[in-house]
Amino acid sequence: MNRESLRLINAFLYSFVVSFSPIETLFILPLLIVLLHEKEFVWGIFKKLIVLNFFIIVLVVFVLFQDPLQAIELFMRSNLILLFNIALFYQSKGYDIARGLDRLGFAPKIVSVTYFALSLIDALMRDFKETQKSLKARGFRANTSLFSYQTYGNIFGMIFIKAIKKSHDRELTMQARGFKDRIFFLTSNQLEPFEKILLLSIVGVLGKVIYELLG
Amino acid sequence: MHISDGVLTLEVTIVVSVVALLGLIKALKELDNEAISLTSVASALFFIASFIHIPFGVTQIHLILLGVIGILLGWSSFVAIFVALLLQALLLGYGGVVSIGVNLFIMATPSVMVYYLYRIEYVQRLNDKLKYFLVGFIGTFFAALFLSLILYFSKEEYGYASYTLFLVNIVTMMVEGIVSMFLLLFLKKVYPTLLKE
Secondary structure: HHHHHEEEEEEEEHHHHHHOOOOOOHHHHHHHHHHHHHHHHHHHHHHHHHOOOOOHHHHHHHHHHHHHHHHHHHHHHHHHHHHHHHHHOOOOHHHHHHHHHOOOOHHHHHHHHHHHHHHHHHHHHHHHHHHHHHHOOOEEEEOOOHHHHHHHHHHHHHHHHHHHHHHHHHHHHHHHHHOOOOOOOOOOOOHHHHHHHHHHHHHHHHHHHHHHHHO | OOHHHHHHHHHHHHHHHHHHHHHHHHHHOOHHHHHHHHHHHHHHHHHHHHEEEEEEEEEEEEEEOHHHHHHHHHHHHHHHHHHHHHHHHHHOOOOOOOOHHHHHHHHHHHHHHHHHHHHHHHHHHOOOOHHHHEEEEEEHHHHHHHHHHEEEEEEHHHHHHHHHHHHHHHHHHHHHHHHHHHHHHHHHHOOOOOOOO
């Protein structure tokens, strides 16, 4: 077990417990532990949370007219999970997720696709920003018109072709190194007390939920 | 189009996730080494599409490109979309780790459906513009339909929300159809071997 895999387990366990059990005040404990660990980034984390609330608020508004109590519960539940996961992975660049999946025994093909997709995302985002800048320089303004949609279609097409070429080059390099369908990771981070304490707090919450459900 | 954690009931989440898992297992069995590269590209494209906002009137729409991914990958769409959804859930906060199976079903099943529909001889004979528009439109249509049905059957309180979300997504279907049409016409012109017809 390494740090990355335990983070994934913590994210899944907390999301599962909060999703499907009656709302408890104790749910805040693991959240506080994560926020304390990421205290330097709290402002950014909450900003991200507000932006992501759109879908939840649409649902909450509909439920509000029928069952206000359930609407509040839905809002609380979704936001607790969202906040926990945003905070837990706020500093992640994604490669730790690939390492975590590998350590958890996910299919090698999934790990490989995750790793290659991550390396492409960085490169493609740069390409897209460059294209956007050059469009602006040429006076392009996106609006509701066929011309705008054609421009976006062509941009996606260009990005796609560039990605295929980059990915193909990488594939040839990997094949030359003997790649079959598995990527071997050289680095792995040791477990830290933070991850262990977090897991203990989530297991504690789960234990209380089960105890209350049974008795 | 993503359902957040904490929205659905345990029963709906388990049933739909099991169906999605079966699709993922079949996709992994069929995914060979050569296709890993294209699957990663599709996964990255799906992830990036969520950042790109397309204007529609006073609002903005982000694409999901399910139809395009479907005709290029077939069953491997399940792997590409699973990876993208996992990264979106953990890095961006879209969807969630518990509802990932449900979101995978909502988005990957329409991709595979488009893949099979696209291979029908009658569809192949259609005019390119219409055919490629339908690739984008139908992918989003089924994704919106599955999203609405899952919400509808999850809780009684989601009834109105499910109708409304489907109606709101009609705009997305149209824009997705038009952008997919231009994207595929571009690919056909520049990289014709990519589109297996």
